[in-house]
Amino acid sequence: MHNTTNTQDTTQAILQDKIIAIIGLGYVGLPLAIEFGKRYPTIGFDTNPLRIQELSNHTDSNHQTPSDAFAKAHLLHFSNDPASLGQANIYIIAVPTPIDTYKTPDISALLAASKMVGEVLKQGDIIIYESTTYPTCTENDCLPILQKYSKLRYNQDFFIGYSPERINPGDRKNTLTNIIKITAGSTQEAAKTINALYASIIPAGTYLAPSIKVAEAAKAIENAQRDLNIAFMNELALIFERLQIDTHEVIKAASTKWNFLHFTPGLVGGHCIGVDPYYLTHIATSLGYHPKVIAAGRYINDFMPDFIAQKMIKLLAKKHISALGAKILILGVTFKENCPDIRNSKVAQVQRALMDFGCEVYVYDPIASKEAVLKEYGFELLDPHSLQNPNQWEETQKYNALLLAVGHASFKTLKPAELLTQNSVIYDLKGFFDCKVDARL
Ligand SMILES: NC(=O)c1ccc[n+]([C@@H]2O[C@H](COP(=O)([O-])OP(=O)(O)OC[C@H]3O[C@@H](n4cnc5c(N)ncnc54)[C@H](O)[C@@H]3O)[C@@H](O)[C@H]2O)c1
Structure with a gap:
């Protein structure tokens, strides 16, 4: 689905009064925080106090975001206080998903972030996962934690989504705003809101996938395909x-x-x-x-x-x-x-x-x-x-x-x-x- 002028009014209505929290401000989270911070009140949250300190001083030690970009995100504030997350109504989680020494997925950061968000969830909130993971992880592993710690009802009181990141570190051409972004939501309404949210900051447009599992799997195969192509060479x-x-x-x-x-x-x-x-x-x-x-x-x-x-x-x-x-x-x-x-x-x-x-x-x-x-x-x-x-x-x-x-x-x-x-x-x-x-x- 591509962004069109006709959808702009609807988008504005859907996204009015939204406060966005980006959880995890690394290669993926920081560019998102900057783009959202140009249009919406945005909390950039990271558990690493040193990262918050450098970002508050408009410095990115990953050398991906130049210091002048921070000033353009005038609605963005950085914090490592979990209590500050309570103000938000859209949470975007972009924490690391590495493997352990046995090459097994380590989703501990994803689960910790879900717990932290679960503790502050309110009626109507949406949680979007951006971290790369295996299909079913969002609904089978993360969702139960959100339910447990929020005590709210899934798809009635709160909603979830998945939108994988496709940026490529060091690549100045294919950046967040000019790569088509896959989106997905747990209900049609949530999917529409999530899609409109990303479409509002990504001129390249969005692709609304039919389910969270499809969006998760699409990301996983993009990288597996690249790995295989290189392996062939x-x-x-x-x-x-x-x-x-x-x-x-x-x-x-x-x-x-x-x-x-x-x-x-x-x-x-x-x-x-x-x-x-x-x-x-x-x-x-x-x-x-x-x-x-x-x-x-x-x-x-x-x-x-x-x-x-x-x-x-x-x-x-x-x-x-x-x-x-x-x-x-x-x-x-x-x-x-x-x-x-x-x-x-x-x-x-x-x-x-x-x-x-x-x-x-x-x-x-x-x-x-x-x-x-x-x-x-x-x-x-x-x-x-x-x-x-x-x-x-x-x-x-x-x-x-x-x-x-x-x-x-x-x-x-x-x-x-x-x-x-x-x-x-x-x-x-x-x-x-x-x-x-x-x-x-
Ligand atoms: N780097 C890329 O180009 C890229 C591209 C596509 C997808 N991804 C995926 O996006 C996710 C994030 O990757 P990244 O490269 O941005 O990682 P990163 O290591 O650069 O940044 C992650 C940040 O999350 C913070 N963090 C860790 N645990 C946290 C928690 N519980 N709560 C809040 N903050 C926490 C860390 O301090 C760190 O600043 C991973 O799943 C990765 O596979 C990365």
Whole structure:
């Protein structure tokens, strides 16, 4: 359903006097709070007091929202006091939904947020979930908590909805307001209100799904599909490595066909593509079906860090460089280019595997936070200025090998030859450098 001028009056009537609370102000919640805060009284709530402090000072440490955007959201106020939520009548929950070490969905934040909202719910309120989860989670796991803590009647006193987020961290083109947003509600009336609410801030329009389960499943398959497409490319890379064919050249040639889907091999980290398929396999398994295709994609993508480390060792051996003590420079640690997010970094896994082979590994990423990497992965990033003036370096300061793991735009200014010893290896996972390299993925 697309926004039209005819619907504007109805929308205004439906949304009059609404106060919106956004629960969880991360990559997803903050842009929502900013957009809603331009039009409606909005409470931006987060349990992390440091996050509230920085946002109140118009700073976003995720580097997604520029400081001038905060001033435009003149109706937005930040708070970490749960009591402040009592004023709202629409609650949008955007808290993390990670997996645990056994790759099982961890919905504890979703349940905690549901409890907190349940305790302040009033007659007529609507709760919309934005967090990615498995189909049925909203109605089967979250709803009972809302009912328990509010003691209100579902679909009589309060209503629920689901509207998955599709933003892509680091992507300045596909942002909240120009991506069509899927919406769904627990009754026709609630769905209409939820749809009108999002349509009022998203010029790209909305798509009203027939049920909450459909909206949940749509989000889950979008990411599972992407994971599988990349897994296919990674599998091709494993095959072509044995055939000594450059996968990037194969993809380039195949892409000249009109219906070839252009994906490239690579590390799948982050908190979405590599995580969400486990939400889908979790619910399928609980119902007695053990997904094979989705699991195979996950298996291949999770295997890539080890493959990359082993390949690097082979490349060193070919040049008679001993792995033991070889100085390896890895460029990039974040899960994707030009974005500071280090969650679920597969580069950290490559770093560990190379260390296990006895290499000295140095990781350079001027976009990632040094403190966050140390805390999460236990190693220190090189200082942001450490690759300056390599043309003045002694031979002993240089690296034996370079692994380009993430294609940050700022790496374009680096000249690999200056950073490396005479006899050295360049392994370019992304096909990023124009110079001659020893291998690409
Ligand atoms: N990051 C993305 O690009 C993206 C895209 C689509 C969907 N998603 C999904 O959206 C959800 C949120 O992701 P994110 O990337 O914004 O996470 P995030 O980690 O960046 O932010 C989540 C925020 O929620 C806060 N929080 C945690 N528990 C809370 C609670 N009980 N009450 C209130 N606040 C709480 C945290 O302090 C944090 O600031 C996840 O389900 C994710 O899978 C993310």
